Amino acid sequence: MDDMLKIIGALASLFAIYKLVVEVVLTKFIRRKDEYSFAKSYILDLEGGSEHLYTLEKGFFALTGKIYSIPEIKLLLSQSSPSMMINLRRDCSSFVTFNEELNIYEWKGRYSNEFIQRYAGNWYFLWYMVTASLALLPVYASGLYSLNSLPVAAFSASLLVVAVSCLVQQSNLSNTKKFMREIVHPSPNNLSQQDAASGAAA
Structure with a gap:
C-alpha cells in the first residue's frame, strides 16, 4: 500500500x-x-x-x-x-x-579619441583587478571571519561594487565598439534627397 x-x-x-x-x-x-x-x-x-x-x-x-x-x-x-x-x-x-x-x-x-577607444577597455579591466583584489584582501589575510567586522564588510562590499561596475563598463565599451563598426549610416546623397523631399512636402 x-x-x-x-x-x-x-x-x-x-x-x-x-x-x-x-x-x-x-x-x-x-x-x-x-x-x-x-x-x-x-x-x-x-x-x-x-x-x-x-x-x-x-x-x-x-x-x-x-x-x-x-x-x-x-x-x-x-x-x-x-x-x-x-x-x-x-x-x-x-x-x-x-x-x-x-x-x-x-x-x-x-x-572620440581613438587612443582612448582602443585602451579604455584595458583601463577598466585593470581597475576591476585592483578593486576586486583589494575587496578580497581581508579574506585572504584573515579568512571569512574578517567579514564579521562591519567596517571591513562595508569596505569589501563597496570595492566589489566598483569592481563589478568596471567590468560592466568594459563589456559595454566592447559592445559599443562593435556597434560603431557595424552600424550603417545613410550616405550624404540619401540625406540630401530626404531633406529635399521634406522641403517639397512642407
Missing part, C-alpha cells in the same frame, strides 16, 4: 512538472506571437507617418525598454540585423550619442 502511494505521488509530481513546463513553453510562444504582431503593427505605423511621435516613441519603448528619437529608431530598423543592433545600442549610452541633424552616431567626449 505504501509503495502504491509512493508511485502515485511520484506520478503526480511528474505530471505537475510536465504541466508547468508546458505552460512555460506555451507562455513563451504566445509572448513571441504577441511581440511579432505588435512589432508588425508598430512598423506599419512608423512607415505610415500618421501616428503621433510620442505614440511611436512609446511603442518602441514597449518593444525594447528604451526610448529613442524617431530618426534614430528608423536608422536602427534599417540595419541588416536590426535586433542585434538594437541590443548592442542598449549598452552604448555612456559612450555614444545620436546626432539627429546628421543622422549618425558619434562618440561622446573623451571617447
Whole structure:
C-alpha cells in the first residue's frame, strides 16, 4: 500500500512538472506571437507617418525598454540585423550619442579619441583587478571571519561594487565598439534627397 502511494505521488509530481513546463513553453510562444504582431503593427505605423511621435516613441519603448528619437529608431530598423543592433545600442549610452541633424552616431567626449577607444577597455579591466583584489584582501589575510567586522564588510562590499561596475563598463565599451563598426549610416546623397523631399512636402 505504501509503495502504491509512493508511485502515485511520484506520478503526480511528474505530471505537475510536465504541466508547468508546458505552460512555460506555451507562455513563451504566445509572448513571441504577441511581440511579432505588435512589432508588425508598430512598423506599419512608423512607415505610415500618421501616428503621433510620442505614440511611436512609446511603442518602441514597449518593444525594447528604451526610448529613442524617431530618426534614430528608423536608422536602427534599417540595419541588416536590426535586433542585434538594437541590443548592442542598449549598452552604448555612456559612450555614444545620436546626432539627429546628421543622422549618425558619434562618440561622446573623451571617447572620440581613438587612443582612448582602443585602451579604455584595458583601463577598466585593470581597475576591476585592483578593486576586486583589494575587496578580497581581508579574506585572504584573515579568512571569512574578517567579514564579521562591519567596517571591513562595508569596505569589501563597496570595492566589489566598483569592481563589478568596471567590468560592466568594459563589456559595454566592447559592445559599443562593435556597434560603431557595424552600424550603417545613410550616405550624404540619401540625406540630401530626404531633406529635399521634406522641403517639397512642407
